[in-house]
Amino acid sequence: MDQLALNRNDLQIIEAPEPKEVILPLKGLEGRDKLRIKIGQRLITGQVLYPGLYSSVTGIVKSIDSMSFPDDDYTVIRVEVADEDEFDEAIKAEPDFQGKTPAELLELLNRANLGISEDLADIDTVFVTAVDPDPLSLVYQQVLKEFKAELSEGFKLIKYLTSAKRVILAISEEAKELGSAAIGDVADLMLVKSQYPNGLPELLAQRIAEQDSSAKLAFIKIEKLISALTILKEGKPAIYKLVTVNTKSGVNNYRVRLGTPIKEIIKEDELNNNDKIIIGSPLRGAACFNLETPVTADIDLIYVQDTDEVYNYQNLQCINCGKCVKVCPVNLEVNLICRYAEFALFERCAELDVNACIECGLCAYYCPSGRALVQFIRLAKDEIKQQNIEQLLVTTENSTEEDQ
Amino acid sequence: MKLIVSSPPHWHAKIDVAKIHLHLIIALIPAVLFSVYTYGIHSARVIALAVATAVISEILIRRLLKKPVTIDDGSAILIGLLFAMIMPTSTPYWLVVIGTFLSIFIGREIFGGLGCNPMNPVIVGWAITRISWPNYFNLDLASVGYNLDFNYRYPLALLKSGGVDQIADFALIDLLLGKQVGGLGSAAAIFLVIGGVYILYRGFITWEIPLSFTVGVLAMASIFWLTDSSQYANPVFHLLTGNVIIGIFFLATDFSSSPFNRWGMIVFGLGCGILTIILRIWSIYPDGVLFAILIMNLFTPLLDKIHKKPLHLEIKEL
Ligand code: SF4
Ligand code: SF4
DSSP states (O other), X not given: OOTTXXXXXXXXXXXXXXXXXXXXXXXXXXXXXXXXXXTTOEEOBTOEEETTEEOSSOEEEEEEEEEEETTEEEEEEEEEEOSSOOBOTTOOOOSSXXXXXXXXXXXXXXXXXXOOOSOOSSOOEEEEEOSOSSTTOOHHHHHHXXXXXXXXXXXHHHHHHHOOSEEEEEEEGGGHHHHHHHHTTTOEEEEEOSBTTTTSHHHHHHHHHHHOTTOXXXXXXXXXXXXXXXXXXXXXXXXXXXXXXXXXXEEEEEEEETTOBHHHHSOGGGOOTTBEXXXXXXXXXXXXXXXXXXXXXXXXXXXXXXXXGOOOOOOOOOOXXXXXXXXXXXXXXXXXXHHHHHTTXXXXXXXXXXXXXXXXXXXXXXXXXXXXXXXXXXHHHHHHHHHHHHHHHHHHHHHHXXXX | OOBOOOOSOOOOOOOOHHHHHHHHHHHHHHHHHHHHHHHTHHHHHHHHHHHHHXXXXXXXXXXHTTOOOOGGGSHHHHHHHHHHHTSOTTOOHHHHHHHHHHHHHTXXXXXXXXXXXXXXXXXXXXXXXXXXXXGGGOHHHHTTTOOOSSOOSOHHHHHHHHOGGGGTTOOHHHHHTTOSOSSTTTTOHHHHHHHHHHHHHTTSSXXXXXXXXXXXXXXXXXXXXXXXXXXXXXXXXXHHSTTHHHIIIIITTOTTTSXXXXXXXXXXXXXXXXXXXXXXXHSSSSOOHHHHHHHHHHHHHHHTTOOOOOOOOOOEEO
């Protein structure tokens, strides 16, 4: 059995029960004082809490705390959810989107919590990822199956928003028929082999660039595109996320309210001591240490790994077998980079282009010495970033001295 | 509730160093059995002694250096086994012990252990003993006293001393089937090929070095042979004699001392093949394989500079 094959799905979407409490995360701790809310205040669905942060529910603010999640510290707003949603009136339906300018549309979509990049200039080709990038993830193909009829409208929206001339739909080889039917004459099709890492956006972009090196590329996930259409049609903010939940008791695709804490999706009695909860891909995702971690728009997969399956890194000496170099999709000399990182020779890592690593995890997946290669790479990247910052600081200090 | 936290990836291919070495050892078993079948207890004696010495040396050295003992990764066993395979059956006890110890100590441990050796440890041990005690490496004498059902002369020595006419009665098929004198395991050509194909097929080694090595030997030998076949032996003869086959699959492919980049590996293999023939024709030694590999080992850091440029795959998300 090939663990890295991208899985196929014949699931139905299950509506997850509405949470009693949600957690709305604001990255960093600095924004706390600038929040436009107070404890005890009633929020409505879609309300702006901070630039870029919207309430996904209607309810009462219980507390404002800080919490750590794998990537950073967050200011978290805990909201007790009311039974009925009251939607923010500021978000209006716009079924015929051509009536607005692209800039107005963008503002509307982002006001409705879609989180689209503001920088849409200088794009001429957009690809829509409808292939699941990671093993175990079943979200993208599910959306493709459910919403294939809406896709051509979505392609038109992309072209209108970005003035891209070309739209490409990336789907797995097995979904070819679905895809051919969906693209009409608005988009092109790109077939992707159902094997990790072929579905990663970086590699899809590389494939397109190989054929057309002048293309100015960007991509959008299929689910986000469908959300955009739904916002324009219904005039309601984006408040749900489709998530594949892979636990010991089974695999399901749930539609979950944004902000739902993981503990509401995975019940404690499904977990044993020393299990690992992985948010995201088994190759790229982060291990979760906090069951309060809320579902956000970038979570596609939650995977509970049994204690017995947890891999312990040995971190033995590198035997120079070259496997990591062979599997690296961006041609890095991973063995050298990680030896340098191990001995804190970070400039050498920079010379070998460690920053080009896309953290796909394949090197460490195959390393027979069980070296935590991705961890070394992250360490090197981080050190390089900090040293650059230090250099900048040094130069600015010097120049101020000279000025005096 | 206690949860485990660690950095990605959270899966692993579950192939570890010990498993790789185990399969390399398994791949050598056909040749070992053939050798014991041909030379009986004498061959078994050298093999057992070399393996035991390798393991004990590693334990002692690592204890002395206060480093963790890692015999369970199988590397010491593999080194001992390979060392035995390229020695004559008649090698005296003390020489086996010294040679294997040097393989482990000078070949590997001095440089920091598995993965750090710049040259193939087996060949380092062999080269020191070969140069220090050349008399014990006379393979013609090594076969004296055995009741062999094939030509008991070492083909490469005959070629060196007497030229092409002398090797006319070696049938290539006999050479392939291991009916020739040579290192106690390295003469078993077909059995080494079986093992080699097995580890290639299972992916424990990659195709670049074996293929380019073979091509190097055949191409270089062909050049000489085509210019004057009355003076130079035919390419297939070169491929099947001496330590070429064991070198192709088991010695040149040593991870640490060979390049890890594809084109580096290919140049490395070609270099091994070409040097083998050059040494066979112009050096004082009948066989040039092991020295050829040793020389190419020195170029490994240089060859690893042949590398594809890293790709920068930044992509904007809408
Ligand atoms: S994680 Fe490893 S294999 Fe993947 S891009 Fe980075 S270095 Fe290459
Ligand atoms: S896969 Fe591991 S052991 Fe092999 S070269 Fe890479 S880091 Fe070294």
